[in-house]
Amino acid sequence: MKEKLIMGQFNDSFTPVMDGVTNVVKNYAYWLDKKYGECYVATPAYPGYVDREEFPVLRYYSIPLKKREPYRFGLELLDINFRSTIKKIPFDIVHAHCPFTSGAVAQQISRKENIPIVATFHSKFYDDFKQVLKIDAFAKICTRLVIDYFNRVDQVWTVSKGAAETLREYGYKGHVEIVPNGSDFVVPDNMDALVEQTEQKLNIQKSDLVLLFVGQHIWQKNIKLLVEALNHITQKGIEYRMFFVGDGYAKEELEAYVRELGLESRIAFLGKILDRDYLRSLFARADLFLFPSIYDYAPIVIQEAAAVGTPSLCIAGTNAAEEIRDNINGFLCEENDAESYGDRIMQIINDRESLKKAGENAKKTIYRNWENIIDEVYRRYIDIIKSHNKKHRIS
Template identity: 80%
Template sequence: MKEKLVVGQFNDSFVPVMDGVTNVVKNYAYWLDKKYGECYVATPAYPGYVDREEFPVLRYYSIPLKKREPYRIGLELLDINFRTMIKSIPFDIVHAHCPFTSGVVALQIARKNNIPIVATFHSKFYDDFKQVLKIDAFAKFCTRIVMEFFDKVDQVWTVNKSTADTLREYGYKGDIEIVPNGTDFVMPENMDSLIEETENKLNLKKDDLVFLFVGQHIWQKNVKLLVDSLKILSDRNVDYKMFFVGDGYAKDELEAYVKELGLTNRITFLGKILDRDYLRSLFARADLFLFPSVYDNAPIVIREAAAVATPSLVIANSNTAEGIIDNVNGFLSENDAESYANRIISIIKDRDLLKKVGEKARETIYRDWESIVDEVYRRYLEIIRIHKKVNKIS
C-alpha cells in the first residue's frame, strides 16, 4: 500500500503566469495529489484570477514586479489569513522551486515543523540579476545570497547535468541530485483534426512552412537573434510563417522591432495561450521549433515539441542542447543570426530528414510527467526516511 504524503510546492509564480517552472509545479502538484496523498501549491496572489486546479492553491498578498511583468512579488508577512492557513497543514515535506519569497516561506515551515525541504535550481539567477541591476558586481553579490539559500536546504535538485554545472559555477559545493522535467503533452488520436482547426484559425495552408517559438518574451532568451535570423530568411526569399507564443517584459519592444524590420507579414504574435490543446496543436503543426535561448536550463518547451514529433533548433553547447544530437533528434547552430538562418535553410531543404529527426526526438526526448512524479515520490520518501533517522523522529 502506498504511503500517503502531505506535500507543499512553493514557487513565486503560478498560473496564469506561465513559464517552465510553473509547468513543473503544476504537474508535480497534479500527480502527487492524484496518486500519493495531498499536495498544496503556495504562491503569490494574481489579481482577478480564480484558481480552478484539482489540488489546493494557497495564495498570499503580492505586488507587481516592475520591469518583469507579469511576475509579482509575494509579501506573505502582510497576509495573516495565509500564514494562519499554512501553519495548520501537516506537511511531511516541502519543495521550494525558487529561492526568494516562496522559498523562504518553505524553509521557515521546514525548520519550524522539523520536516525536510528540497529545493530545485531551475533558473540562471545571475542573468536575471544582471539584466535588472546592470552592474556585474551587484549581480554576483545577489547570486551569492541565493547560494546561501541552497546551502540551507536538505537536498538540492537540478533538471540536468548542464544545470548542475551552472550551479557549481555559481559557487554551490553541496550534493546535487538530477531530476528531469517531463511534459503533459500526448499525441491524441484526433491530432490531424486538431491541426486542421488550428490551420483554419490561423489561416494557414497545408503546405505553408511554419516555425514556432514558445516562451517568455524576454531578451535573455535570445529572441533578437531569432528575429534577425528570420529577417535574413526573408531577405533570401524564404517563404515561411513564424508564430511567437508567450508574454513578457520585452514583448512590446520585440513587436516594434519586427515591425521596424518589415516582418509583420511573416511573424505573428499570438500572446499567452492557456488552452493546452490549442498549444499542442500549434507545436504539432510547426515544421520546426526555433529556440535559440542560452538562458534556459532544461526548457520544457523542447519536450513539448518532441512529444508531437516536432524537432527543435537550439544553440550548440548551451544547457538547452543537452541530450540533443545534431541531425539525429534535433538540430544545433552556432550562436549568431547568420549561422542560425543558414541552419534553418539547410534543415528545410531536406523534409524527409526533418520528419525523421522529429520522430527520433519523440523517442528520445519526450517523457511524460506521471513517470517523472512517480520518481519524485520515491525520492521524497527516502528524504523523509533519512531526515527522521538523522533527527530521531518517531
C-alpha cells in the same frame, strides 16, 4: 500499499504566469496529489485570476514586479489569512522551486515543523540579476545570497547536468541530485482535427512552412537573434509563417522590432496560450521549433515539441541543447549569431525527409511523461523523509 504524504510546492510564480517552472510546479502538484496524497501549491496572488486546479492552491498578497512583468513580488508577511491557513497544514515535506519569498516560506515551515525541505535550482539567477540591476557587483552579491539559501536545505536538485554545473560555478559545493523534467503532452486521438482547426483559425495553408517559438519573451532567451535570423531567411527569399507564443517584459519591443524590419506579415504574436489543446496543435503543425536560448536548462518546450514529433533547432553547447544530437533527434547551430542560425534553418527545411526523421527520433528519445517522472520524485521524497527522521530521531 503506498505511503500517503502531505506535500507542498512553493514557487514565486504560477498560472496564469506561464513559464517552465510554473509548468514543473503544476505537474508536480497534479500528479503527487492524484497518486500519492495531498499536494499544495503556495504562490503569490494574481489580480483577477481564480484557481481551478484539481489540487489546492494557496495564494498570498503580492505587488507587481517592475521590469519583470507579468511576475509578481509576494508579501506573505502581510497576508494574515495565508499565514493562518498554511500553518495548520501538517506537511511531511516541502519543496522550494524558487529561493525568494516562496522559498523563505517553505524554509520557515521546515524549521518550525522539523520536516525536510528540498530545493530545485531552475534558473540562471546571475543573468536575471544582471538584467535587472545592470551592475555586475550587485548581481554577484544577490547570487551569493541564492547560494546561501541552497546551503540551508536538506537536498538540492537540478533538472540537468548543465544546471548542476552552473550551480557549482555560482559557488555551491554541496551534493546535487539531477531530477529531469517531463511533459504533459499526450497526443489525443483527434489531433488531426485540432491541427485543422488551428490552420483555419490562423489562416495557415497546408503547404505553408510553419516555424514556432514558445516561451517567455525576454531578451535572455535570444529572441532578438531569432527575429534577425528570420529577417535573414526572408532576404534569401524563403516563404514561411512564424508564430511567437508567450508573454514577457520584452514583448512590446520585440513586436516593434518586427515592424521595423517589415516582417509583420510573416511573424505573428499569439500571446499567452492556456488552452493546452490549442498549444498542442500549434506544436504539431509546426515544421520546426526554434529555440536559440542560451539561458534555459532542460526546457520543457523542447519536450513538448518532441511529444508531437516536431524537432527543435538550438545553439550548440547550450544547456537547452543537452539532449539534442544534430541531424538525429533535432538540430544544432554551431554559432550564436543570426546569420548562422538563419542559414541553418534554410539547410534544415531543404531536406524534408531528414526533418521528418528527426521529429520521429525526438519523440522516441527526448519526450518523457510527467507521470513517470513524478513516480521517481515520490520515491525520492520517501527516502528524504526517512533519512531526515533518522537523523533527527523522529519515529
